[in-house]
Amino acid sequence: MTQTKNIVWHDSVVTKQDRSKQNNHQSPVLWFTGLSGSGKSTITVELEKALFEKGIRSYRLDGDNIRHGLNNNLGFSPEDRKENIRRIGEVAKLLNDAGLITLTAFISPYRQDRDNVRKLLADGEFIEVYVKCSLEKCEARDPKGLYQKARAGEIKGFTGIDAPYEEPEHPELVIDTENKSVDEAVAEIIAYLETRNYI
Ligand SMILES: Nc1ncnc2c1ncn2[C@@H]1O[C@H](COP(=O)(O)OP(=O)(O)O)[C@@H](O)[C@H]1O
Numbered sequence: 001m002t003q004t005k006n007i008v009w010h011d012s013v014v015t016k017q018d019r020s021k022q023n024n025h026q027s028p029v030l031w032f033t034g035l036s037g038s039g040k041s042t043i044t045v046e047l048e049k050a051l052f053e054k055g056i057r058s059y060r061l062d063g064d065n066i067r068h069g070l071n072n073n074l075g076f077s078p079e080d081r082k083e084n085i086r087r088i089g090e091v092a093k094l095l096n097d098a099g100l101i102t103l104t105a106f107i108s109p110y111r112q113d114r115d116n117v118r119k120l121l122a123d124g125e126f127i128e129v130y131v132k133c134s135l136e137k138c139e140a141r142d143p144k145g146l147y148q149k150a151r152a153g154e155i156k157g158f159t160g161i162d163a164p165y166e167e168p169e170h171p172e173l174v175i176d177t178e179n180k181s182v183d184e185a186v187a188e189i190i191a192y193l194e195t196r197n198y199i
């Protein structure tokens with residue numbers, strides 16, 4: 001429920017445009033989505049490092065990390081997943097305003113939830129990156145042993161097993177991690193940002 005009565009927005013004097021000018025780059029949100037084990041965390045960690053080395057200010061928001069703190073009262077029901085993504089979207093928007101490039105690594109299985117975040121941001125500031133990898137491959141990787149637990153019935157509502165994953169329909173980027181290395185993925189994303197003058 002929104003409770004905005006008697007609450008009045010107070011603008012800053014320093015604007016997002018000022019920050020962008022000082023940083024010498026834009027602050028889009030790169031929204032990584034894909035199955036567990038597809039490679040979202042691995043790629044965003046390496047991308048963050050590559051951007052840092054170029055002197056570009058970025059910040060990574062990662063599913064498990066956020067669930068330790070800000071969202072530690074949320075589980076994995078459809079409603080909680082929706083609220084999880086809504087809050088992350090709002091945090092990403094703050095970082096966008098703060099002039100940082102945000103890299104988010106959340107399964108974010110529902111198209112509607114991702115589209116809602118897209119709507120929070122200005123045109124061109126939401127870059128949906130579909131980290132594409134088959135369920136079979138993700139399950140074979142099983143970096144956290146979660147698929148094994150889900151198959152054993154120890155985890156309910158696991159994306160890809162007994163909860164849906166809705167593929168992006170028009171992602172800005174598709175990274176096929178079955179056929180592309182982490183380094184290639186990072187290079188491709190940086191090239192995308194450079195070509196479009198985000199950085
Ligand atoms: N091309 C690739 N891109 C990303 N990860 C890869 C790739 N090839 C193999 N992997 C491995 O797949 C796993 C992906 O796990 P992780 O990044 O935690 O996924 P997610 O954050 O999407 O759940 C890691 O163990 C990583 O080393």
Ligand SMILES: [Mg+2]
Nearest residue numbers: 040041063105
């Ligand atoms: Mg991860």
